Amino acid sequence: MHNFDFVKPATIADAVKALSAEGAQALSGGQTLTPTLKQRLAAPSVLVSLTGIAEMKGVCMGDDGLSIGAATTHATVAKEAAAHYPALAKLAGGIGDPAVRNRGTIGGSIANNDPAACYPAGVLGSGATVVTNRRKIAADDYFQGLFTTALEEGEIVTGVTFPIPQKAAYVKFNQPASRFALTGVFVAKFADGVRVAVTGASNDGVFRWTEAEKALSANFSASAVAGLTVSADGLIGDLHGTPAYRANLIKVLTKRAVEAAH
Amino acid sequence: MNPMIVEGQVHGGVGQGIGQALLENTSYDENGQLLTASYMDYAMPRADDVPFYTVDHSCVTPCTHNPLGVKGCGEAGAIGSPPAVVNAVIDALHRGGHTHVKHIDMPVSPARVWSAING
Ligand SMILES: Cc1cc2nc3c(=O)[nH]c(=O)nc-3n(C[C@H](O)[C@H](O)[C@H](O)COP(=O)(O)OP(=O)(O)OC[C@H]3O[C@@H](n4cnc5c(N)ncnc54)[C@H](O)[C@@H]3O)c2cc1C
Numbered sequence: 001m002h003n004f005d006f007v008k009p010a011t012i013a014d015a016v017k018a019l020s021a022e023g024a025q026a027l028s029g030g031q032t033l034t035p036t037l038k039q040r041l042a043a044p045s046v047l048v049s050l051t052g053i054a055e056m057k058g059v060c061m062g063d064d065g066l067s068i069g070a071a072t073t074h075a076t077v078a079k080e081a082a083a084h085y086p087a088l089a090k091l092a093g094g095i096g097d098p099a100v101r102n103r104g105t106i107g108g109s110i111a112n113n114d115p116a117a118c119y120p121a122g123v124l125g126s127g128a129t130v131v132t133n134r135r136k137i138a139a140d141d142y143f144q145g146l147f148t149t150a151l152e153e154g155e156i157v158t159g160v161t162f163p164i165p166q167k168a169a170y171v172k173f174n175q176p177a178s179r180f181a182l183t184g185v186f187v188a189k190f191a192d193g194v195r196v197a198v199t200g201a202s203n204d205g206v207f208r209w210t211e212a213e214k215a216l217s218a219n220f221s222a223s224a225v226a227g228l229t230v231s232a233d234g235l236i237g238d239l240h241g242t243p244a245y246r247a248n249l250i251k252v253l254t255k256r257a258v259e260a261a262h
Numbered sequence: 263m264n265p266m267i268v269e270g271q272v273h274g275g276v277g278q279g280i281g282q283a284l285l286e287n288t289s290y291d292e293n294g295q296l297l298t299a300s301y302m303d304y305a306m307p308r309a310d311d312v313p314f315y316t317v318d319h320s321c322v323t324p325c326t327h328n329p330l331g332v333k334g335c336g337e338a339g340a341i342g343s344p345p346a347v348v349n350a351v352i353d354a355l356h357r358g359g360h361t362h363v364k365h366i367d368m369p370v371s372p373a374r375v376w377s378a379i380n381g
Contacts, residue, residue, distance in 0.1 A: 173372075176305040177285075177303050177306075240303075241373040242377075245373045245376055245377070248376065
């Protein structure tokens with residue numbers, strides 16, 4: 001690991017100021033960034049911890065839905081979102097292992113936007129709003145491909161607000177080694193239609209399966225998906241599964257998510 | 263001899279064999295680059311990949327080549343479990359009607375089972 005300075009501000013304003021320094025980088029739960037530093041794949045001059053900022057922590061039900069501070073751990077979401085949004089709580093409770101869930105945060109996960117991460121599917125599938133220190137970004141505009149988001153230089157995620165669907169479920173098929181999503185599907189049924197978000201499968205990162213959304217909006221049942229086909233074009237092929245296998249998983253997991261939705 | 267240690271060795275051996283049958287795989291790309299260079303890609307068997315064990319000592323067959331009649335035991339589980347697991351998968355496929363599947367290479371991952379069914 002290269003040498004770096006460490007600061008732990010108590011407000012968003014101070015964090016943003018600290019991040020304006022040359023070579024500064026945000027540190028949230030460190031579950032992605034710390035291994036990267038250990039492998040010397042990143043060399044920030046200053047790490048700005050976001051976990052001491054009270055206004056970026058917690059789970060809170062309001063008029064626009066469920067707001068989760070960016071520095072809230074997966075374990076806290078699993079526990080505290082359960083009464084309001086069980087599908088999201090279950091997603092958070094299925095990330096990694098207890099150590100990862102007690103350090104890793106929702107803000108870190110969606111800032112990183114790993115193509116096999118779970119939260120991007122939950123955020124896009126819910127049509128949530130990503131809140132930053134500068135603006136509010138619709139999930140549809142926020143995720144822009146592998147490890148790429150709408151975040152600009154010096155902009156940090158401060159929270160995410162989820163509208164609560166009538167029914168939802170996330171079903172993840174584990175990659176056998178990392179237990180990230182080999183493919184994962186988040187299905188959410190709202191009064192005005194169904195959203196289906198797929199992670200782990202595409203070379204372009206998380207995406208909406210619009211064909212299934214249309215079919216499920218007309219008829220919310222697993223049989224509505226049965227007649228659809230998923231093209232393997234642009235899907236990930238690696239040692240854990242071919243594009244064709246992932247195409248099959250997208251359909252199977254979507255059916256399972258519809259059946260599990262409550 | 264400590265029977266508890268013998269049982270523990272058998273547990274470990276069976277676990278190792280189940281890992282070989284279902285999970286463990288060293289893989290290189292076409293340029294010789296190791297793809298399974300960390301545990302994020304190299305799948306080790308973990309506690310929830312193995313069953314609870316009952317070790318049965320009832321079949322007592324002393325070794326005839328040494329005065330104590332003792333045998334090594336650690337590898338016994340590792341040798342028996344891969345064929346047991348892989349044959350169980352093949353058997354399940356046949357019972358499920360996929361009688362054309364005669365062979366699947368280890369590790370028998372979900373993706374390989376799916377390819378065998380559809381191939
Ligand atoms: C063994 C293991 C298993 C895992 N399994 C899963 C899994 O099954 N599913 C899954 O989804 N994830 C999984 N993860 C990833 C985990 O969820 C991480 O916690 C997450 O990806 C990153 O969050 P973090 O808070 O740790 O962020 P960090 O590692 O602290 O930061 C990650 C990146 O985001 C930036 N960043 C952090 N917070 C913000 C912010 N608020 N605004 C802007 N930029 C920010 C950092 O600068 C850094 O570039 C796993 C990780 C490990 C180590």
